[in-house]
Amino acid sequence: MRPWIDRARFGAGMNLQQQERRSARIFLVSMCVFLALILGFPTLANIWFSFNEVTFHNLTGDGFIGFRNYRIALSDPRLWDAVGYSIKFAVICTVFEVGFALLLVFALHPLLLRRPWLTAILMIPMMVSPALMGVMYRLILNEFVGIVPGYLEKLGFTLNFLSLKYIQFTVIAIEVLQWTPFAFLILLTARQSLPYDLEEAAAIDGATGTRFNVLVVLPLIAPAIIIVSFIRFIDSFRVFDHIFVLTGGGPGNSTTSLSIYIYKIFFKQNDLGPAVALSMTLLVATLALLYFGLKLAVRRDPA
Amino acid sequence: MIVSETGPRDRIVGVLRWVIFAVVAFVINLPILATVMTSFKTNGVINTSPPPLLFEPTLEHYIEVLGSGRTDFPGYILNSIVIGAGGSLLAVAVSFPAAYAIARHGVGRSWLLPLVTNIRTLPLIIYAIPIYLMYQLIGLLDTWTGMILIAATISIPVALVLFVGFMQDLPIDLDEAGKLDGASQRDILWKIIFPLSRPILVAVLFLSFITCWNEFLFGLILTTKEAVPVTVGATFFVTSYGVKWGATAAAMTLGILPPLILGLFAYPYIGKGMLSGAVKG
Numbered sequence: 001m002r003p004w005i006d007r008a009r010f011g012a013g014m015n016l017q018q019q020e021r022r023s024a025r026i027f028l029v030s031m032c033v034f035l036a037l038i039l040g041f042p043t044l045a046n047i048w049f050s051f052n053e054v055t056f057h058n059l060t061g062d063g064f065i066g067f068r069n070y071r072i073a074l075s076d077p078r079l080w081d082a083v084g085y086s087i088k089f090a091v092i093c094t095v096f097e098v099g100f101a102l103l104l105v106f107a108l109h110p111l112l113l114r115r116p117w118l119t120a121i122l123m124i125p126m127m128v129s130p131a132l133m134g135v136m137y138r139l140i141l142n143e144f145v146g147i148v149p150g151y152l153e154k155l156g157f158t159l160n161f162l163s164l165k166y167i168q169f170t171v172i173a174i175e176v177l178q179w180t181p182f183a184f185l186i187l188l189t190a191r192q193s194l195p196y197d198l199e200e201a202a203a204i205d206g207a208t209g210t211r212f213n214v215l216v217v218l219p220l221i222a223p224a225i226i227i228v229s230f231i232r233f234i235d236s237f238r239v240f241d242h243i244f245v246l247t248g249g250g251p252g253n254s255t256t257s258l259s260i261y262i263y264k265i266f267f268k269q270n271d272l273g274p275a276v277a278l279s280m281t282l283l284v285a286t287l288a289l290l291y292f293g294l295k296l297a298v299r300r301d302p303a
Numbered sequence: 304m305i306v307s308e309t310g311p312r313d314r315i316v317g318v319l320r321w322v323i324f325a326v327v328a329f330v331i332n333l334p335i336l337a338t339v340m341t342s343f344k345t346n347g348v349i350n351t352s353p354p355p356l357l358f359e360p361t362l363e364h365y366i367e368v369l370g371s372g373r374t375d376f377p378g379y380i381l382n383s384i385v386i387g388a389g390g391s392l393l394a395v396a397v398s399f400p401a402a403y404a405i406a407r408h409g410v411g412r413s414w415l416l417p418l419v420t421n422i423r424t425l426p427l428i429i430y431a432i433p434i435y436l437m438y439q440l441i442g443l444l445d446t447w448t449g450m451i452l453i454a455a456t457i458s459i460p461v462a463l464v465l466f467v468g469f470m471q472d473l474p475i476d477l478d479e480a481g482k483l484d485g486a487s488q489r490d491i492l493w494k495i496i497f498p499l500s501r502p503i504l505v506a507v508l509f510l511s512f513i514t515c516w517n518e519f520l521f522g523l524i525l526t527t528k529e530a531v532p533v534t535v536g537a538t539f540f541v542t543s544y545g546v547k548w549g550a551t552a553a554a555m556t557l558g559i560l561p562p563l564i565l566g567l568f569a570y571p572y573i574g575k576g577m578l579s580g581a582v583k584g
Binding site: 020021023024025026027028030031032034035038039041042043045046049104107108110111118120121122123124125126127128129130131132133135136137138139140142144145147148150151153154177178180181185231234237238240241244245258259262263266267272275276279280282283286287290 | 396430492
């Protein structure tokens with residue numbers, strides 16, 4: 001044994017590795033420069049704008065006005081209505097999507113194990129642009145030519161899903177119908193990664209059917225449930241496309257989510273300051289939420 | 304082993320699973336089914352209530368949308384193709400080398416990877432306003448270039464996560480062997496890793512293209528005439544052609560077709576990409 005040679009080789013390896021790490025940084029340059037230009041620069045500009053008086057015609061912003069833009073933006077009661085609406089929308093959608101997805105995993109897992117290609121049929125809605133999905137629902141729910149009211153009428157129900165009375169239900173239902181497949185796909189993947197003999201082992205202990213699903217499967221896929229709930233909550237909270245296409249935020253402001261609210265105050269008023277200040281506030285709030293959310297997630301899952 | 308379902312009770316359960324599958328598949332895909340059917344109906348048939356299930360199909364709406372010269376729809380499709388292709392190629396071009404540095408050398412794993420994957424979770428409206436102002440200053444509003452840059456930006460997070468995940472699973476011996484032969488890092492990346500990454504490259508290109516094609520918010524804000532994508536153009540249809548449901552349905556059908564076709568190949572990666580983004584981010 002000649003340990004000094006091994007030690008020498010080991011030492012050289014460390015240096016080489018460090019050297020490699022340093023030269024590998026060059027491969028990050030293009031992505032970092034790109035993101036800095038497209039996202040970093042506007043963020044800095046946004047900070048500048050948010051403390052200045054800016055209009056579409058005066059973009060340099062020559063008057064420093066401190067926190068006035070923030071005060072104006074945050075004191076508008078319609079903002080808090082929009083925040084409330086987004087939270088309510090996101091919570092309801094997430095609960096229904098994850099709940100339905102879970103039930104579907106329990107019901108369909110054995111079938112899809114034998115015929116995996118059937119899964120693709122259930123994935124179709126999430127390939128479709130939410131904006132176009134909104135337009136398609138406008139077509140099939142239309143009270144004159146729509147297929148849904150047409151057949152419901154034949155069954156004796158007269159419903160206009162796009163009317164004031166049902167529009168809240170409709171925009172939530174569309175989101176749930178389009179994105180339950182996503183939650184389903186994630187939970188199905190988690191379910192399929194469980195060992196095959198689990199079911200037999202549980203059957204010996206007397207856990208079959210529903211008991212097996214609730215007592216054995218549910219705890220094992222709980223991490224996936226938490227992650228998918230988190231993703232769906234964030235995506236639903238920033239909802240814009242299908243609501244904008246269907247209602248434009250109305251009637252009144254009854255379906256104005258936070259994204260739609262910011263869009264409206266930016267494009268319908270020449271006073272850019274408050275809109276900019278608001279988007280900065282949302283950025284900081286989101287980053288804070290992510291930071292603490294991740295801290296929790298990391299504590300939960302050290303891998 | 305899968306517990307087999309052979310007894311009479313099990314057979315009923317088996318049938319029940321099929322019924323649940325059929326009902327769910329029908330309900331969630333109903334808007335697509337109905338829209339495709341409507342697009343092949345004559346105006347007379349469309350206005351019949353309740354809508355008939357059997358009818359003589361016609362191509363008149365497709366001819367009106369694509370070939371009559373009375374709509375800008377072919378232009379919207381071209382815009383979406385250019386934006387989708389340009390955006391996904393650009394996203395791959397910048398994130399593939401970055402993924403190599405992260406997966407193979409651990410550079411930026413602790414800060415860059417989480418930072419980039421978190422972009423996916425930000426509400427896009429935050430960036431819509433400053434990017435609008437920046438584009439106005441440098442003249443990128445309503446241009447292909449401007450839209451391609453945005454398309455690449457929204458595609459990068461998932462692309463990066465999928466590339467890093469894939470490269471981590473490639474045996475490190477490949478790099479070591481290359482190094483022994485005197486290959487530089489650049490050679491290892493482009494001559495060893497790149498050819499092996501073909502399946503993931505295709506999946507990422509497809510997924511990015513779907514993401515870019517389906518994007519709506521930036522298209523709405525940053526384009527007005529020249530670079531309008533299909534998702535935004537289709538909504539013009541509803542407002543300006545309000546009663547022309549046949550033409551609208553034909554436009555919708557064409558607008559959802561490309562992502563559907565690509566998605567059938569790429570959907571297993573959607574879950575993977577988003578899931579790993581959340582886990583590692």
